[in-house]
Amino acid sequence: MITISKEDYLKEIYNLSCESRAKVSTSTLAEKLSVSNAAISEMAKKLHNSGLVTYEKYKGVKLTGKGKRQALKIIRRHRLWESFLMDALGLSWSEVHAEAEKLEHQTSDFLIDRIDEYLNHPKCDPHGHPIPQRDGKIPAVPQSLNLTAAEKGNCYTIVKVVDENKELMDYLTSISIGLNTEIKLIERLSFDNSILVVIGNSNYRLSEQVASKVFVTLNRNSNE
Amino acid sequence: MITISKEDYLKEIYNLSCESRAKVSTSTLAEKLSVSNAAISEMAKKLHNSGLVTYEKYKGVKLTGKGKRQALKIIRRHRLWESFLMDALGLSWSEVHAEAEKLEHQTSDFLIDRIDEYLNHPKCDPHGHPIPQRDGKIPAVPQSLNLTAAEKGNCYTIVKVVDENKELMDYLTSISIGLNTEIKLIERLSFDNSILVVIGNSNYRLSEQVASKVFVTLNRNSNE
């Protein structure tokens, strides 16, 4: 039987394997899930026995096809709930993550499909992440660039934020950053890699840490 | 800490004490929650130690003020979710119970208040049960009569169904019974207490078991 805990493990293994592309180390997982290494070793065995991951002692874990499908289902539920809570109930993008984190484990296939229909089968969630479809396929999203790699003088459109920390989201909102916001790079300080940007009619200085969470696409005629 | 299990116990104790008005016996609770009597004895002690119920060995349990407030919060979440799933997502009244049963345990005060606002602070859920308010108060609902006590020749309006069994709900829907449906009693067979009723332009015979789940109010000028 798949439990809430197991769903959380699978989701996290999926997220980590997207970044690293290979096997996920048990200590990285432990860190992300805020549990001990011992808890990971134990759960790795169980997930292996259920055919959801491959696991060899001292070698980390990797999702099987079955495990990946399951992980994508959970991510689908999470992202659809986030979208729905904003759309239907007017929650802000800083509020939806925590709620979706709980609701995602208690949502039938039937209900999630109804939510998907209500939203008209959206491709992306409120943070710009693609929403896995019913069949597990992940919609293609435009190639994007990290704000830390943006070039002076260019205009960009914000298409993704890769952290769901509430404080970060609230901060971005406070400086008028949202999905599809236009942003122009004025300068970069090589001292700390902070950048000065224009959003609307105001200038803001963003730290490298903040910029690293934001992804953009280059606008046409931005060099005019 | 209050867990999903404890929430289910409190909710069930509340429901049973509404019917019986007094202490709830452990075996009745065990029956309703589909667990062993032993599980109830154990949990009764825990709930007593948390100040949520009073419990004396062999004497059953009773909600304290604190326990009742907690129970009403859970029932509020359940009924608001049911209303919301019908209203916002178009689920049928036979579908909402099972979904709400899961979502009710994963809903923050913040989210439930947003749902309440969306629905414009409804007084009743889709089955005609009053929805406890934010402050724990229960809206007054019109005095109603069980269909088994309805009188021949009278016209009634359906205001409540006190069972959320999916099969029953689907059956009622199939014979056009919903909340606010008008219904006229044609005759009652004393042999089995079944009744013959008119709904819309059709006649239906309802068993005593079905009628006992349905509550109505008498319509004015129904004797014309």
Added chain:
DNA sequence: ATACAAAGTTAAGTATACTTAAATATTTTG
């Protein structure tokens, strides 16, 4: 090549929430 630090696992223990079976109260009835 080995010694050592880092990474990972095992062992033992905890809390929750169940189970069945045995024991003990309570209630009913003859």
Added chain:
DNA sequence: CAAAATATTTAAGTATACTTAACTTTGTAT
């Protein structure tokens, strides 16, 4: 009012999902 029937509790055991502490493996640096 005592015996039988019923209701309830206790005891012992299970599964999940954690913990800390001790131990083992792996990889690296001299």
